Amino acid sequence: MKMKCLIVDDEPLARKGLEDFVSQTPFLEHVKSLASAIETIEFLKQNSIDILFLDIQMPDMTGIELLESFQDAPQVIFTTAHREFALDGFELNVIDFLLKPFSYSRFLKAVNKIVVDDDKREKSKAAKNYIFIKCNGMIIKVFIDDITFIETAKDYIQIHTVHDKYLTLVSLKHIEEELPKEKFIRVHRYYLVGLSHIKKLEGNLIYIGDHKIKISRILRNEVYKSIIGNKFIGRL
Incomplete structure (x- = not known):
């Protein structure tokens, strides 16, 4: 699956x-390019991305200020013409810092850091079949295969399982990153569903x-492509 990229820079x-x-990188997908931090905030309220290429010096808000404002930031690669900002960037746990002008090989080196980290995370997730969550003052073990779907509930998420449901203070994006991608799919900004528990599809439901x-x-x-794939018999 391609990693979705958002580009934010005030320079065309x-x-x-x-x-x-x-576009030259087979495992990347360009979702959108924006010219300001304010546009970025509004876009990310409605959309999910994997990688944010973020300029630092912008007119309305710096890239550093934008990143500091996120409660749940995507993976960020800073791009800037000013070397003096490098330390600030790494203190914010960004993936890499690209000093303009940079070559494609240097760009690819930065992106590959994310790919390698994702591979390690996926192997780790595949090796375990449960997660622990905090609910009602207790630490509860939840088996991954029992999770039917997860929905947002204001600042919380509600995890529905075949046996029960649990309310916990964590973001949907964070729990999505902890679950194996081959078993769950984001179908809406408010919902993450377990593929094995889907009974049927009807229109947008x-x-x-x-x-x-x-x-x-x-x-x-x-969503339809991910759920049905090549398993459909008949005609849609």
Whole structure:
């Protein structure tokens, strides 16, 4: 699966250069390019990405200030013409710091750090069949295969399982990163569903047990493709 990339830079030529690099990289997908931090905040309220290529010096808010404002930041690679910002970037746990102008090989080296880290995380997730969550003052063991779907509930998420449901203070993005990608799919900004528990699909709805879960209009084609794949017999 390709990693979704958002490019944020107030310089059109810098955006175009990064777009070209992303298009040359088979495992990357360019989602959007934006020119300001404010646009980025609004975009990320509605969309999920894997990698944020972020310029530091921008007119309305610096990239550093933008990153500090996130409660749940995506993986960030800073891009800037100013070397003096490098230390600030690494203190914020960014993946890498690209000093303009940079080559495609240097760009690829930065991106490969994310790919290697993701591979390690996926192997680690595949090796375990449960997670621990905090709920009602207790630490509870939840088996991954028992999770039917997860939904947001204001600042919390509610984890539905075949036996019970649990409310815990964590973001949907964070729990998504802890679960194996081959077993769960994001179908909406508010929902993550367990593939093995899907009973049927109807239009923009997924049925899991007695629950009807809405599929985002933007994600509908991707969701259908991921769920059905080459297992469909007949004609849609």
